[in-house]
Amino acid sequence: MTASSTDRDVRSSEPLDAVPVRHPGRWVAVAVLAVLAAMFVHTVLTNDNFRWNVVGTYLFSAPVLNGLSNTLLLTVISMVIGIVGGILLAVMRLSPNPILSSVAALYIWVFRGTPLIAQLLFWNFLSALYPRLALGIPFGPEFISFDTNLLINQFAACLLGLGLNEAAYMAEIVRGGIQSVDHGQTEAAGALGMSRAQTLRRIVLPQAMRVIIPPTGNETISMLKTTSLVVVIGYFELLTSVQRIYSVNFQTIPLLIVAAAWYLALTSVLSVGQGFVERRFGRGVQSGPPGPTLLRWRPAT
Amino acid sequence: MSTPMVEAIGIHKRFGSTEVLRGVDFVVQPGEVACVVGPSGSGKSTMLRCINHLERIDSGRLRVDGHLIGYREAGGKLHEMRESEIAKQRRDIGMVFQRFNLFPHKTALENVMEAPLVVRRSARAAARKQAEELLDRVGLADRMTNYPAQLSGGQQQRVAIARALAMSPRLMLFDEPTSALDPELVGEVLDVMRGLARDGMTMIVVTHEMGFAREVGDSLVFMDEGRIVEAGAPREVLSNPREERTKAFLSKVL
Ligand SMILES: Nc1ncnc2c1ncn2[C@@H]1O[C@H](COP(=O)(O)OP(=O)(O)OP(=O)(O)O)[C@@H](O)[C@H]1O
Ligand SMILES: [Mg+2]
Numbered sequence: 001m002t003a004s005s006t007d008r009d010v011r012s013s014e015p016l017d018a019v020p021v022r023h024p025g026r027w028v029a030v031a032v033l034a035v036l037a038a039m040f041v042h043t044v045l046t047n048d049n050f051r052w053n054v055v056g057t058y059l060f061s062a063p064v065l066n067g068l069s070n071t072l073l074l075t076v077i078s079m080v081i082g083i084v085g086g087i088l089l090a091v092m093r094l095s096p097n098p099i100l101s102s103v104a105a106l107y108i109w110v111f112r113g114t115p116l117i118a119q120l121l122f123w124n125f126l127s128a129l130y131p132r133l134a135l136g137i138p139f140g141p142e143f144i145s146f147d148t149n150l151l152i153n154q155f156a157a158c159l160l161g162l163g164l165n166e167a168a169y170m171a172e173i174v175r176g177g178i179q180s181v182d183h184g185q186t187e188a189a190g191a192l193g194m195s196r197a198q199t200l201r202r203i204v205l206p207q208a209m210r211v212i213i214p215p216t217g218n219e220t221i222s223m224l225k226t227t228s229l230v231v232v233i234g235y236f237e238l239l240t241s242v243q244r245i246y247s248v249n250f251q252t253i254p255l256l257i258v259a260a261a262w263y264l265a266l267t268s269v270l271s272v273g274q275g276f277v278e279r280r281f282g283r284g285v286q287s288g289p290p291g292p293t294l295l296r297w298r299p300a301t
Numbered sequence: 302m303s304t305p306m307v308e309a310i311g312i313h314k315r316f317g318s319t320e321v322l323r324g325v326d327f328v329v330q331p332g333e334v335a336c337v338v339g340p341s342g343s344g345k346s347t348m349l350r351c352i353n354h355l356e357r358i359d360s361g362r363l364r365v366d367g368h369l370i371g372y373r374e375a376g377g378k379l380h381e382m383r384e385s386e387i388a389k390q391r392r393d394i395g396m397v398f399q400r401f402n403l404f405p406h407k408t409a410l411e412n413v414m415e416a417p418l419v420v421r422r423s424a425r426a427a428a429r430k431q432a433e434e435l436l437d438r439v440g441l442a443d444r445m446t447n448y449p450a451q452l453s454g455g456q457q458q459r460v461a462i463a464r465a466l467a468m469s470p471r472l473m474l475f476d477e478p479t480s481a482l483d484p485e486l487v488g489e490v491l492d493v494m495r496g497l498a499r500d501g502m503t504m505i506v507v508t509h510e511m512g513f514a515r516e517v518g519d520s521l522v523f524m525d526e527g528r529i530v531e532a533g534a535p536r537e538v539l540s541n542p543r544e545e546r547t548k549a550f551l552s553k554v555l
Contacts, residue, residue, distance in 0.1 A: 195384065207405065
């Protein structure tokens with residue numbers, strides 16, 4: 001055996017001095033992208049049709065901010081209804097009780113199988129079907145009754161439509177998460193004397209979260225934009241607000257840019273939030289959310 | 302005679318059309334270490350899992366510490382227990398799995414504290430103190446804040462034993478606790494189990510470690526095809542098996 005020249009001082013425990021692999025392809029890609037980006041910025045800044053001054057005027061105007069706050073409110077409350085309802089439905093769906101399981105399956109079938117617009121309209125026009133809603137004993141006396149139109153105003157109809165529909169989708173996401181947890185976890189918890197509910201809350205759901213969070217982030221971002229459907233029952237949010245403005249002043253492109261900018265900003269905030277939640281539930285498991293290697297805005301751990 | 306810790310009479314268990322247990326009888330006295338050996342698929346795990354009702358038996362009677370497992374006897378009839386009553390029975394029976402089944406999102410310490418906190422509703426400080434003592438007892442005083450993924454197989458299994466001990470069980474069930482371990486890690490787990498046996502814990506151990514069975518076991522059961530073929534003192538069964546099937550099995554594993 002003859003030692004090669006690089007074998008001579010290997011016992012000196014010095015850090016390895018190796019030539020890293022070169023990536024010429026990356027540099028070509030960077031050059032191409034840089035040129036494209038420069039062209040894009042140039043046209044955006046020099047083409048007067050973008051009307052950046054109009055964008056500036058409306059970005060923080062009262063009607064736009066009003067629409068924005070409605071978008072946020074609808075998204076947050078609908079997602080809360082969706083997530084809580086989804087967990088409930090998923091647990092029912094997986095329950096050994098055949099009645100609970102069938103009820104959940106039926107709910108998911110109906111709410112995923114009919115158009116969201118139809119559901120929004122349905123909640124809005126519920127008063128045509130039932131002018132009064134009452135609390136009382138079935139087929140017996142009523143304790144208290146309401147005018148449906150007062151109880152379910154436009155805002156409530158929006159939340160019912162968006163939230164109850166979302167619950168059906170979230171139910172399937174949560175069910176997938178729960179079923180991804182190794183059955184041995186349930187057995188170990190059961191063998192320790194934990195009840196089904198304790199096992200679900202303390203052992204299974206926290207582990208299922210790793211699988212549940214990424215699609216839930218998707219759902220939230222998608223909900224941000226789905227809220228614009230409330231226009232069908234006469235309510236308004238960000239996109240409706242800018243549409244109302246450009247239908248009057250015809251500055252369509254600048255106002256769509258205003259809306260797009262806000263949607264992008266909200267989506268960015270949500271993505272960062274998702275990263276935090278993912279790390280919180282990734283404890284004990286090495287693989288966290290994959291970070292982009294060029295844009296490393298997450299603190300390295 | 303005191304009441305036996307475990308008393309199984311004519312246990313049958315089937316999965317669909319396959320009968321996995323076909324009339325199993327045995328008795329384990331308090332403080333006894335009972336080892337169970339047998340070929341793969343003979344029903345060893347199934348029998349162990351019946352003892353804490355992870356599987357329900359189809360016929361026979363199974364008592365732990367004199368109480369029927371999973372059923373109540375009233376008016377000459379058996380009544381199925383509710384889930385909460387079964388959970389209560391399981392607190393007194395610790396179980397250690399072949400594949401550890403530690404909770405991966407909790408540290409070693411949190412794994413051991415979980416059941417006392419949630420099931421027994423112990424105070425956090427008390428649960429923590431007990432968990433630290435238990436982890437110290439299994440030789441992991443310096444690994445308390447590690448997550449399972451950061452521990453070796455042998456260390457994980459020792460955490461699992463500490464976790465089972467945290468509920469102060471009167472009976473411990475071990476299902477091939479060393480089968481998933483690299484050979485050099487088997488010893489550390491067996492040492493912990495040896496210590497438990499010395500402290501008088503009643504244990505049922507499904508194992509392929511014949512040396513452990515011979516040295517620590519008070520009794521040895523050989524199972525095949527859902528029946529107990531031969532039972533007796535470990536030395537006796539291992540050195541002078543009477544049944545042909547036992548001889549055939551031992552000649553393959555010894
Ligand atoms: N949940 C189940 N559903 C259907 N069949 C099962 C189930 N659990 C076990 N069995 C079957 O029961 C038989 C006995 O299984 P068991 O796990 O008790 O054997 P074992 O003696 O522990 O074997 P090993 O040494 O491989 O662990 C096997 O044939 C197995 O396929
Ligand atoms: Mg087995």
